[in-house]
Amino acid sequence: MxxxxxxxxxxxxxxxxxxxxxxxxxxxxxxxxxxxxxxxxxxxxxxxxxxxxxxxxxxxxxxxxxxxxxxxxxxxxxxxxxxxxxxxxxxxxxxxxxxxxxxxxxxxxxxxxxxxxxxxxxxxxxxxxxxxxxxxxxxxxxxxxxxxxxxxxxxxxxxxxxxxxxxxxxxxxxxxxxxxxxxxxxxxxxxxxxxxxxxxxxxxxxxxxxxxxxxxxxxxxxxxxxxxxAGDDPRDPDSVNIAQDAGDISSLRIAFSPRLGLDVAVDDIVANGLASTVAHLAAAGLPIVQRDPVWPPGATEDAIMPLQHAGLAALYGDAFHRDPTAFDPDIARQIERGLAWSGSDVARALVASTSIAHAFATFFTDIDLLLAPTVPCVAWPLTQLGPDMIGGSPASPRGHAVFTPFVNHARLPAISIPCGCDAVGLPFGLQLIARRGQDRTLLRAARQIEALLQSQVRPPM
Missing domain, CATH: 3.90.1300.10 (Amidase signature (AS) domain)
Incomplete structure (x- = not known):
């Protein structure tokens, strides 16, 4: 062979x-x-x-x-x-x-x-x-x-x-x-x-x-x-055809947000690694400014999480009532929360989701590409929902996930590419985010940035 x-x-x-x-x-x-x-x-x-x-x-x-x-x-x-x-x-x-x-x-x-x-x-x-x-x-x-x-x-x-x-x-x-x-x-x-x-x-x-x-x-x-x-299909009413590539990366307006405008903890190795990555890209000629999205008051993952809980409860609440032991205990807790949320609780979560989307839309009126962390930490023991500590402070079970959900609620394209490792070789990533529909432009930019980082990012495998 x-x-x-x-x-x-x-x-x-x-x-x-x-x-x-x-x-x-x-x-x-x-x-x-x-x-x-x-x-x-x-x-x-x-x-x-x-x-x-x-x-x-x-x-x-x-x-x-x-x-x-x-x-x-x-x-x-x-x-x-x-x-x-x-x-x-x-x-x-x-x-x-x-x-x-x-x-x-x-x-x-x-x-x-x-x-x-x-x-x-x-x-x-x-x-x-x-x-x-x-x-x-x-x-x-x-x-x-x-x-x-x-x-x-x-x-x-x-x-x-x-x-x-x-x-x-x-x-x-x-x-x-x-x-x-x-x-x-x-x-x-x-x-x-x-x-x-x-x-x-x-x-x-x-x-x-x-x-x-x-x-x-x-x-x-x-x-x-x-x-x-990619491409629309009549079987999915939400499917769309997206824009073609918009041009060379040198024409893109690029911003870097070290914490995505959120008051959250980040491990030093990740924060320093991202700063080094962005400095490397700037030295290679990319026009990068530091700018954070501005979020509406109360914009946190907790504010939008009722949507996930309510969705699980709507689909599996009856099965949960019949046999709670059929579910992963962590999923069972989410279903229980979903069954307890009121209609107005879910509506407030939808309002929060919409406000996040509008905040991102405002940010991208004069920015084409946003660089941000993908994760605030490296991998943790598989027996835990999340790491005990992030950035030197006790971490909640979802503290590792803070930099990704808002992108989904804004329905934007985003990609994570490797950008560094800690002292024992555990990787972390750089997240690139663009306006909705600019998937091909984002992928081209990510490919060029990936090439620029090849000399400084050691492959983990």
């Missing part, structure tokens, strides 16, 4: 040129997954349909078809439908559920030649900042098995970081596909809301927030996957 390329672009070129077959790339990925069982990043494999799909890709190539992702092995998060596969949302309620069809994004990936080789772990209903469930247990950090990769897309992120696959597909309703990539040292992209069609699939507790989110070792592979999945 010819040794394939290491990223999705190289693999697709090699498979398309006949230097290696799609069946061979699929078998190699399955072997890597088998060898990395202890990571618990992949919760379901099904070699028979995987190899059948790979053989079909080889046949399509022989027939003269061109495919942008020919033979690329992909892991899909365990809350996105892959037709004919078990997809559980990490929940005992869906432990035997077989997806009746592909989500539109997966349908498009397969049309582009990608091969699903496994289902990546998620926390129950993708509703926790760590990746663990009663159904499958904890997913472990590729650099240190005692640590968590974060969540809820910890399985897909860990699979990419460990080299099991070059590309994975997660979801992001509050940072779930930006924070885990930041913690394991890969790239994770949250598109504009609607840029990639969502569903068909499970009912979504994060109404109007969650997006399909590619995760890869670099921005080039993310851009390739995004182009394969």
């Amino acid at each position: 010819t040794k394939p390329g290491t990223n999705a672009r190289e693999i697709a070129v090699d498979v398309s040129a006949g230097r290696i077959s799609a069946v061979e790339t699929a078998k190699a990925a399955l072997a890597r997954i088998e060898a990395a069982k202890a990571l618990n990043a992949i919760v379901t494999i099904d070699p028979e349909p995987t190899l059948a799909d790979a053989a079909a890709v080889d046949a399509r190539l022989r027939a003269g078809e061109t495919m942008a992702l020919a033979g690329v092995p992909v892991v899909v998060k365990d809350n996105i439908w892959v037709g004919g596969w078990r997809v559980t949302q990490g929940s005992r309620l869906f432990s035997d559920f077989i997806a009746p069809q592909d989500a539109i994004a997966i349908e498009r990936l397969r049309r582009a030649g990608a091969i699903v080789v496994g289902i990546g772990a998620t926390s129950e209903f993708a509703s926790k900042g760590v990746t663990t469930s009663q159904l499958f247990g904890p997913t472990r950090h590729p650099l240190n098995p005692a640590l968590t990769p974060g969540g809820s897309s910890g399985g897909p992120a860990a699979a990419v970081a460990a080299g099991l696959v070059p590309l994975a597909i997660g979801t992001d309703a509050g940072g779930s596909s930006r924070r885990p990539p930041a913690h394991v040292g890969v790239a994770g992209f949250k598109p504009s809301y609607g840029a990639i069609p969502y569903g068909p699939g499970f009912a979504e507790p994060f109404f109007g927030l969650s997006v399909i989110a590619p995760i890869a070792t670099d921005v080039g592979d993310i851009a390739l996957a995004f182009e394969a999945m």
Whole structure:
């Protein structure tokens, strides 16, 4: 067997040129997954349909078809439908559920030649900042098995970081596909809301927030996957076509916000690393100013969290009443809170969400690209919901997640790319945020910034 390329672009070129077959790339990925069982990043494999799909890709190539992702092995998060596969949302309620069809994004990936080789772990209903469930247990950090990769897309992120696959597909309703990539040292992209069609699939507790989110070792592979999945579809009324790339990065107005305008704690290693990164980019010629978004009074994650709790309660409150033990205790507490919120509580959370979106819109009237932290800390023990301390102060269970949720409520595109490590090599990320619909401009800027940082960011793997 010819040794394939290491990223999705190289693999697709090699498979398309006949230097290696799609069946061979699929078998190699399955072997890597088998060898990395202890990571618990992949919760379901099904070699028979995987190899059948790979053989079909080889046949399509022989027939003269061109495919942008020919033979690329992909892991899909365990809350996105892959037709004919078990997809559980990490929940005992869906432990035997077989997806009746592909989500539109997966349908498009397969049309582009990608091969699903496994289902990546998620926390129950993708509703926790760590990746663990009663159904499958904890997913472990590729650099240190005692640590968590974060969540809820910890399985897909860990699979990419460990080299099991070059590309994975997660979801992001509050940072779930930006924070885990930041913690394991890969790239994770949250598109504009609607840029990639969502569903068909499970009912979504994060109404109007969650997006399909590619995760890869670099921005080039993310851009390739995004182009394969993006574009409107009549089956998703929220799906839209987005703008083309706006031009060279030198024309962009770029701001840096060290704490995203929030009164929150950040570990010194992250704060200093981000400052060094921004100084490096400025020295390379990028016109960066320091500026914070201005948030409305009371704008905190607590103000918008009733939406998540109420969504979970609406979908699973009846099942919770029948058998609370069927749920992860942390999810059970969220459902209990959701059942207790009043209609006016939820309406106030919607008002807070809208005000956050308007604040971001105001910020982007004269700024094109915002640089900010993805996470305020590095990974922590997998037995905890979050680190005990951040920035020298006791941390709440959600203290690690402060820099990502507002982006979802504004429905903006954002990407996390690696920008440094702590003294023992645990990574953290730089978050790039743009106006809604400027996904392609954001990806181009991220790719150029990624190239500028190559000399100072050591790969964690």
